[in-house]
Amino acid sequence: MILQSLTVIKLILMDVDGTLTDSRRAISTKAIEAMRMAQDNGLKVSLVSGNVIPVMYSLRVFIGLEAPVFGENGGVMIDDTGVRSFFGIEKPRKLLERLLEEGLATDLITNQWRYCSMGYGPTGKDNARIRKMAQDSGVEITNSGFSWHILNPGQNKGFALKWLMDHYSIRENEAMVIGDNFNDLPMFMDKVVKGAPANAEKELREISDIVSEIPYGEGTADLILRVLSDKI
Amino acid sequence: MILQSLTVIKLILMDVDGTLTDSRRAISTKAIEAMRMAQDNGLKVSLVSGNVIPVMYSLRVFIGLEAPVFGENGGVMIDDTGVRSFFGIEKPRKLLERLLEEGLATDLITNQWRYCSMGYGPTGKDNARIRKMAQDSGVEITNSGFSWHILNPGQNKGFALKWLMDHYSIRENEAMVIGDNFNDLPMFMDKVVKGAPANAEKELREISDIVSEIPYGEGTADLILRVLSDKI
Numbered sequence: 001m002i003l004q005s006l007t008v009i010k011l012i013l014m015d016v017d018g019t020l021t022d023s024r025r026a027i028s029t030k031a032i033e034a035m036r037m038a039q040d041n042g043l044k045v046s047l048v049s050g051n052v053i054p055v056m057y058s059l060r061v062f063i064g065l066e067a068p069v070f071g072e073n074g075g076v077m078i079d080d081t082g083v084r085s086f087f088g089i090e091k092p093r094k095l096l097e098r099l100l101e102e103g104l105a106t107d108l109i110t111n112q113w114r115y116c117s118m119g120y121g122p123t124g125k126d127n128a129r130i131r132k133m134a135q136d137s138g139v140e141i142t143n144s145g146f147s148w149h150i151l152n153p154g155q156n157k158g159f160a161l162k163w164l165m166d167h168y169s170i171r172e173n174e175a176m177v178i179g180d181n182f183n184d185l186p187m188f189m190d191k192v193v194k195g196a197p198a199n200a201e202k203e204l205r206e207i208s209d210i211v212s213e214i215p216y217g218e219g220t221a222d223l224i225l226r227v228l229s230d231k232i
Numbered sequence: 233m234i235l236q237s238l239t240v241i242k243l244i245l246m247d248v249d250g251t252l253t254d255s256r257r258a259i260s261t262k263a264i265e266a267m268r269m270a271q272d273n274g275l276k277v278s279l280v281s282g283n284v285i286p287v288m289y290s291l292r293v294f295i296g297l298e299a300p301v302f303g304e305n306g307g308v309m310i311d312d313t314g315v316r317s318f319f320g321i322e323k324p325r326k327l328l329e330r331l332l333e334e335g336l337a338t339d340l341i342t343n344q345w346r347y348c349s350m351g352y353g354p355t356g357k358d359n360a361r362i363r364k365m366a367q368d369s370g371v372e373i374t375n376s377g378f379s380w381h382i383l384n385p386g387q388n389k390g391f392a393l394k395w396l397m398d399h400y401s402i403r404e405n406e407a408m409v410i411g412d413n414f415n416d417l418p419m420f421m422d423k424v425v426k427g428a429p430a431n432a433e434k435e436l437r438e439i440s441d442i443v444s445e446i447p448y449g450e451g452t453a454d455l456i457l458r459v460l461s462d463k464i
Contacts, residue, residue, distance in 0.1 A: 026268070026296030029261030036258070054286030054345050055293075062291070064258030082341050109314050113286050113345060 006227045009193060011067075011170050012038055013161055015179040016049035016059065017146050019197060020217045025146070028217020032063055034224035039066060041228055044168055048074050048160040050144035050183065052113040053083055067164070073142065073151055073183065074160035075116040086159070087116035092150040095137045096120060104130055108147060118150045142183045149183075158186035176227060178220050179204060195223040238459045241425060243299075243402045244270055245393050247411040248281035248291065249378050251429060252449045257378070260449020264295055266456035271298060273460060276400055280306050280392040282376035282415065284345040285315055299396070305374065305383055305415065306392035307348040318391070319348035324382040327369045328352060336362055340379060350382045374415045381415075390418035408459060410452050411436060427455040 012035075014020060020031045039045045046067040047059060053071040057078050060069045068079035076085040096118040099105035105120035134141045140151045157179070165175055172191035179187065180200035188194050188207055196208040197219025205211050210226065212219035244267075246252060252263045271277045278299040279291060285303040289310050292301045300311035308317040328350040331337035337352035366373045372383045389411070397407055404423035411419065412432035420426045420439055428440040429451025437443050442458065444451035 021294065024296060025293050027264075027294040029264050032259075032261050051290075052286065054284065054342075055290040057341075058283075058287040058290035059294070061257050061287075062253065062259040064256060078341075109289075109310075110286075 006176075006193070006230045008174050009043065009176045009227050010174040011044040011046070011164060011168060012176045012178065012224065012227065013046045013048055013157075013164060013187060014177070014220060015157070015181065015184050016047055016051060016056075017144060018180040018199060018216065019178055019184075019220050020047075022216045023199075027059075028221060030221035031217035031224075034221040034228075035063055035065070038224050038228060039064070043227075044164070044170075046070070046160075046164055048157045048187065050119070050142075050147065050149050052110045053078050053115060054113050055110070068167075070157075070160040070163075072114060072117040073144075073149060073155055074157045074163075074187075075152065075155040077160070077163070083115065085115040086163075087152040087155050089114065089116050089118075091137055091139045091152065092116070092118040095134060095139055095150050098133060099130065105148070116152060116155065119147045120150070122148055144181065144183050156186035157184055158189060161187040161189065161192070178223055180216075195220075195227075197223070238408075238425070238462045240406050241275065241408045241459050242406040243276040243278070243396060243400060244408045244410065244456065244459065245278045245280055245389075245396060245419060246409070246452060247389070247413065247416050248279055248283060248288075249376060250412040250431060250448065251410055251416075251452050252279075254448045255431075259291075260453060262453035263449035263456075266453040266460075267295055267297070270456050270460060271296070275459075276396070276402070278302070278392075278396055280389045280419065282349075282351070282374075282379065282381050284342045285310050285347060286345050287342070300399075302389075302392040302395075304346060304349040305376075305381060305387055306389045306395075306419075307384065307387040309392070309395070315347065317347040318395075319384040319387050321346065321348050321350075323369055323371045323384060324348070324350040327366060327371055327382050330365060331362065337380070348384060348387065351379045352382070354380055376413065376415050388418035389416055390421060393419040393421065393424070410455055427452075429455070 044067045048070040056069045056071040068077045075087045108119040176193040177187045178195040194208040195210045196204045197212050199215035212222040214222050267277050276299045280302040288301045288303040300309045307319045340351040408425040409419045410427040426440040427442045428436045429444050431447035444454040446454050
């Protein structure tokens with residue numbers, strides 16, 4: 001895709017860990033400033049992450065975002081009116097219980113705040129067996145780069161992007177996504193403008209329209225500022 | 233109290249809303265940078281707030297703090313090992329249910345994430361009656377400046393400060409607190425070094441050892457940098 005202009009962009013949807021943060025998960029203050037500037041210039045700015053919804057709630061409040069934001073890989077949303085979960089929690093919870101019983105996973109502090117998925121720490125034991133159990137349970141396993149997640153089919157970041165595009169009546173070429181990891185691929189859709197910081201996985205950089213030379217949150221800040229100044 | 237030197241300070245405990253944020257609750261990136269600098273210089277940096285623990289968890293992760301942080305006005309703590317609640321939730325929950333039944337309060341999204349208190353939105357109706365009901369229920373009512381809280385007796389920010397001082401074996405003159413609102417008063421203890429940004433309530437500014445001329449999060453950043461450079 002050859003980008004003629006970035007001035008048409010009306011929505012920026014971003015991943016959090018690795019995209020707004022550095023390798024230690026600390027958030028980039030330059031990324032915060034860039035997001036605020038984008039919003040002040042009339043763009044819708046939203047986040048989608050494997051994180052739990054109260055974490056997304058905090059980011060939304062403390063960054064000062066107006067659009068809804070999504071947790072649990074896109075399966076649950078929060079805005080000023082409350083929390084809305086688009087998927088069930090029963091299947092992920094059942095699988096996690098079995099993994100814990102068999103010593104194949106460790107529990108996470110954040111699981112008590114989940115609405116439609118479960119997270120776990122890997123033990124390194126028998127990943128093939130975990131995949132098989134997930135398949136039999138009708139759930140999917142993904143890795144956010146920071147932890148592992150048990151999700152419902154269709155519960156991915158593309159779901160969140162489509163919801164936002166519907167909600168704001170935004171066309172594909174008016175939407176931009178920024179991400180760094182494989183779980184961002186479902187929102188890296190064909191006609192959508194795709195950006196990646198320098199630390200992004202090669203597969204994401206290769207299909208991106210804009211790649212920053214700067215890694216992590218500062219790279220994402222660079223991408224946002226380039227959208228605002230319409231420079232590729 | 234006449235401060236001879238700020239170089240002895242080993243711990244900084246801060247409020248969040250109004251102290252790290254601006255009037256719209258957006259966090260100051262200068263405050264984030266200052267907290268990181270203090271921690272990199274060997275100080276323990278912690279937060280205590282009326283916010284729920286997953287919000288404090290997020291702030292801790294994304295700011296990159298190592299010390300435990302406290303939510304629900306000091307009644308619950310989170311660190312790398314998990315959540316620890318120091319008070320019960322039964323009494324606050326019962327009172328909230330009665331206030332909701334009688335139409336004296338509105339519910340908050342964040343109540344589902346509380347361990348030892350309840351928050352509510354005021355309706356403006358019959359505050360005297362609410363105070364009386366709280367007294368009869370053996371709980372206390374406070375206002376964080378952003379919302380109202382139903383708390384257990386002794387559940388205040390001074391509790392969190394004492395816990396941290398015990399935990400790290402830090403004496404009163406080695407601890408600094410920064411806050412802006414009345415619910416910060418319990419941690420504004422006699423021999424502890426007290427700081428306030430310019431927006432702080434008069435009562436807090438009057439008993440503070442250092443008051444910044446700058447309001448909100450940027451004022452707190454100023455105070456932290458003055459501690460690091462030992463300038464009053």
